[in-house]
Amino acid sequence: MQNLRVVSPSDRTDEVLRVLDETPGVAHVVVLRGAAVRPEGDVVDAVVVRECANQVLDGLRSLRLTHDGAITMQPVETVLSDAARSAEKKAPGDPDDAIVWDELIGRTREESSLTLTFVAFLTIALLLAAIGVVTDSPVTIVGAMVVGPEFGPLAALSVGLVRRQRSLIRRSLLALLVGFPTAMVITALGAFGAEALGWIRPEAMDDLQQVDFIYQVGPFSLVVALLAGAAGMLALVSAKSAALVGVFISVTTVPAAGFAVVAATVGSWRIAALSAGQLGINLLGIVVAATFVLSLHRRSARAQADR
Known part of the structure; x- marks a missing residue:
C-alpha cells in the first residue's frame, strides 16, 4: 500500500x-x-x-x-x-x-542521469572487464557485470518510449552515448599503459578459453538480451532487487565493451568488431523487451479499469 x-x-x-x-x-x-x-x-x-x-x-x-x-x-x-x-x-x-507510473519515472530518471558517479561506475566496470579479458577470468567478468550501471538508462529509455516522455528519452540516451565512449576511452588508455608495462601481449587474444563467449555473437545473444530486458523491467516495477542483480550477470553489455577496447588496442580488429556487435545486440534487446513488458502492463491495467 x-x-x-x-x-x-x-x-x-x-x-x-x-x-x-x-x-x-x-x-x-x-x-x-x-x-x-x-x-x-x-x-x-x-x-x-x-x-x-x-x-x-x-x-x-x-x-x-x-x-x-x-x-x-x-x-x-x-x-x-x-x-x-x-x-x-x-x-x-x-x-x-x-505500476505506479510517477514512482517508476522518478526512479528511472534518477538512475539515468549522466553524473560523475554514473561514469565512474561504468568506467570501473569496463576496467574490470578488461582485466577479466586479459587474465581470462570469468569471475572478474561477472564482477564487471554486477558493477555496471547501464541498466538504469536502458530502463529509463523504455519508460520514456512507452510514456512518450522526450525529456526522459534524451536523458537516458545522453547517459549512454556519453558514458560508454568516455569509459571506453579511459579503459583504452589503461590498456595502452598495461601494454607499455608488458602486462598485455598482443597474442593474448589467441589464448582465451574461459571468456571467449563474450564476443561469440549468435541467435542466443539476442534471446538472452530479450529475456534479461523483460526480467529486468519486471524486477524494477516489482522492486525485486535480487532478481535485478540476476539480470546484471546475465547480459554481456559491459564485458563486450571492455573486450572490444582490449581487442582494438592489441590490433585484433575482428574480435573487436564481434564484441561491439555483441554490445549493440544486448543494448537493443534489453530496450525492446523492457518496452514490450511495460506496454503489456499498461494494456492490462487499462483492460482492468474498463471492466
Missing part, C-alpha cells in the same frame, strides 16, 4: 476529498485544516492501495496541485487495519502487478 500526503489550498481541499472518496482502494483519510505552512493550506493524508495509485494521482494532478500545493507518495510496508484490508478487496487487480 501507499501513503499519500497532499498539501492543498484551502479552497480545493473539498475537491481533493471528492477524488479520494470516488476512488476505490482508499482508506484512512485524515484532514488537517490550516496545517501547511509552505505552501499555505490544508494537509490531507490517506492510505491508497497500489492498484489505485495512478487513478488517485491523475485526479489530484487535474486539480493543479503540483503548482499550488504538493503531492507525495511513498510505500507502506505494514498496515494493520480492517479498513485497509477492505480497500484492498475493493481495488481491481493485484498489487504485485500494479
